Amino acid sequence: MGWNVDIYEARPDLRLPSSKAAAQQRSINLAISSRGITALHAIDPAATARFFQTVIPMCGRMIHDIRGNQQSQQYDKDGQCINSIDRALLNEGLLEEASAIPNIRLFFNHKVLSIDFDNRTMVIRDTNSETEVRKAFYLCIGADGSYSIVRRQLMRVVRMNFQQEYIPHEYIELKMPAGCDEHGQPVFLLDPNHLHIWPRHSFMLIALPNKDKSFTCTLFAPTVEFDRLIGCEAILSWFRTYFPDALLLLGEDKLLNDFAKNTRSPLISIKAKPYHYKDRCVILGDSAHSMVPFYGQGLNCGLEDVRVLQALLLQEGVAPCSPPTHLGERELTDTRLLNALSKYTETRHEDLVAICELAMDNYTEMRHSVTTPMYLFKKALDNLLYTITSSKDSLTLATRSLATVPFLSPNPTGWLPLYTMVTFRPDISYATARKKAAKQSAVLSFAGHLGTAFLSATALYVTFHAVHWLQRR
Ligand SMILES: Cc1cc2nc3c(=O)[nH]c(=O)nc-3n(C[C@H](O)[C@H](O)[C@H](O)COP(=O)(O)OP(=O)(O)OC[C@H]3O[C@@H](n4cnc5c(N)ncnc54)[C@H](O)[C@@H]3O)c2cc1C
Numbered sequence: 447m448g449w450n451v452d453i454y455e456a457r458p459d460l461r462l463p464s465s466k467a468a469a470q471q472r473s474i475n476l477a478i479s480s481r482g483i484t485a486l487h488a489i490d491p492a493a494t495a496r497f498f499q500t501v502i503p504m505c506g507r508m509i510h511d512i513r514g515n516q517q518s519q520q521y522d523k524d525g526q527c528i529n530s531i532d533r534a535l536l537n538e539g540l541l542e543e544a545s546a547i548p549n550i551r552l553f554f555n556h557k558v559l560s561i562d563f564d565n566r567t568m569v570i571r572d573t574n575s576e577t578e579v580r581k582a583f584y585l586c587i588g589a590d591g592s593y594s595i596v597r598r599q600l601m602r603v604v605r606m607n608f609q610q611e612y613i614p615h616e617y618i619e620l621k622m623p624a625g626c627d628e629h630g631q632p633v634f635l636l637d638p639n640h641l642h643i644w645p646r647h648s649f650m651l652i653a654l655p656n657k658d659k660s661f662t663c664t665l666f667a668p669t670v671e672f673d674r675l676i677g678c679e680a681i682l683s684w685f686r687t688y689f690p691d692a693l694l695l696l697g698e699d700k701l702l703n704d705f706a707k708n709t710r711s712p713l714i715s716i717k718a719k720p721y722h723y724k725d726r727c728v729i730l731g732d733s734a735h736s737m738v739p740f741y742g743q744g745l746n747c748g749l750e751d752v753r754v755l756q757a758l759l760l761q762e763g764v765a766p767c768s769p770p771t772h773l774g775e776r777e778l779t780d781t782r783l784l785n786a787l788s789k790y791t792e793t794r795h796e797d798l799v800a801i802c803e804l805a806m807d808n809y810t811e812m813r814h815s816v817t818t819p820m821y822l823f824k825k826a827l828d829n830l831l832y833t834i835t836s837s838k839d840s841l842t843l844a845t846r847s848l849a850t851v852p853f854l855s856p857n858p859t860g861w862l863p864l865y866t867m868v869t870f871r872p873d874i875s876y877a878t879a880r881k882k883a884a885k886q887s888a889v890l891s892f893a894g895h896l897g898t899a900f901l902s903a904t905a906l907y908v909t910f911h912a913v914h915w916l917q918r919r
């Protein structure tokens with residue numbers, strides 16, 4: 447919007463060769479889908495197109511059973527995909543784009559320590575020189591992750607409702623190397639256009655493809671399960687029991703090395719409200735709503751926060767250029783900014799709660815439900831009803847206008863599967879998607895009960911007449 451922006455990042459610049467290793471330690475790739483793409487597009491269509499050259503589309507889940515059989519489950523009846531993107535490449539790309547804009551300044555190794563909102567100043571430690579500086583600001587946007595300092599500072603000045611939950615599961619990343627074809631060229635060891643899942647009911651292994659033809663696997667399991675895996679033999683025998691096919695591809699030595707080298711990380715879900723303070727601070731991304739990663743929506747949702755905030759700023763008529771930095775007049779309130787931030791908190795909260803809860807539910811679906819006949823039956827019925835009732839509305843057009851409107855479809859018509867709404871319909875808010883899916887699910891359950899009642903009545907009728915007929919003979 448043309449504002450003068452200073453970005454303070456606690457870590458070193460990940461584009462420097464010396465900081466690459468540290469930056470790549472965790473979560474090497476992630477799934478980006480329509481909400482993230484639409485948000486990037488609303489800011490910079492050309493950059494979005496450039497990022498897109500590096501993604502690998504994943505059109506569905508590939509379910510691996512314990513005997514090594516694979517079964518594909520498409521994400522969408524029309525073939526829409528989620529996309530595996532290299533986290534470092536995306537971050538580097540965003541930094542490159544930001545660096546090219548003259549009114550954006552980037553400060554690495556600068557950690558925000560404390561904020562005085564009423565005086566519009568913050569204290570920042572320059573970790574290169576180990577000095578502390580006080581900086582003035584007009585609007586502070588906290589996008590500093592799950593353990594956000596900005597959020598903690600906000601709590602001192604607003605009555606923030608806050609909920610934090612560690613689930614009793616954790617994760618570790620494992621690398622599945624590329625294979626080698628007869629000409630010595632690297633090849634994927636699994637189908638690259640799927641998100642691979644080894645569901646084992648109380649835990650699961652997943653794999654997302656990388657451009658170098660390797661896969662990044664993540665093992666999610668209860669802490670108590672991990673605690674049993676002490677020593678090489680225990681790890682290998684557990685993998686031989688539950689993931690024999692994956693073990694062959696991971697390689698025993700590499701697996702043991704990853705287990706020894708990579709950290710086990712916790713999984714956290716955070717809900718908060720409000721997200722802003724007066725006309726001078728707002729928190730976005732994981733700092734406002736950390737969610738367990740099972741819907742692949744954390745970053746997508748954080749990017750959507752930016753799009754929604756921008757739309758509200760424009761709607762309220764906040765100037766699309768640098769604001770008047772009358773920093774001397776600290777008590778002055780920028781009413782338009784205040785209205786935009788207040789609307790952001792009020793309208794965004796139910797969406798953020800919805801996606802945090804949907805993300806929790808998707809863990810059960812991925813590690814357990816996908817293997818059950820009832821899930822497959824419901825999914826087939828869901829898709830059938832979707833096919834019968836869906837109309838081909840022009841989503842591209844809708845997506846384009848989302849640069850200035852938070853959401854376009856407050857009341858979507860027809861039958862729409864939950865996954866489709868969450869992942870492929872950025873014009874529908876998370877809360878609307880969740881409410882509509884709950885209604886549809888009630889209809890399916892009612893139909894199920896009705897069907898069962900009808901079948902039971904038919905069976906009774908037939909039995910009664912059969913007995914009657916036998917007695918008469
Ligand atoms: C295993 C796993 C898999 C995931 N997969 C996906 C996926 O497939 N798709 C998806 O959409 N999401 C996924 N996510 C979620 C995604 O990683 C996060 O939602 C996303 O990284 C959040 O971005 P953010 O910018 O809000 O916070 P962060 O990525 O945490 O960035 C915060 C930044 O702020 C900096 N910082 C922190 N404190 C300070 C301070 N005091 N001063 C200055 N700088 C500071 C940090 O150094 C960091 O660079 C996954 C998460 C996990 C754990």
Ligand SMILES: NC(=O)C1=CN([C@@H]2O[C@H](COP(=O)(O)OP(=O)(O)OC[C@H]3O[C@@H](n4cnc5c(N)ncnc54)[C@H](OP(=O)(O)O)[C@@H]3O)[C@@H](O)[C@H]2O)C=CC1
Pocket residue numbers: 472590591592593711712713714715732733736737738739
């Ligand atoms: N929702 C989820 O389940 C998860 C989400 N994520 C998201 O991915 C992002 C990137 O992950 P990653 O780079 O591994 O982040 P880290 O785990 O490395 O955390 C980033 C920084 O947060 C601070 N921090 C870490 N743990 C705590 C804690 N318990 N209490 C207070 N401060 C803490 C540390 O700062 P310092 O060194 O100054 O103490 C650390 O350097 C995270 O910020 C988070 O948003 C990551 C893991 C799980």
Ligand SMILES: Nc1ccccc1C(=O)C[C@H](N)C(=O)O
Pocket residue numbers: 476477507528641652664739740741742743808812
């Ligand atoms: N990126 C992830 C990271 C961790 C766990 C799941 C994902 C997913 O993307 C899951 C996908 N949305 C699915 O429902 O199959």
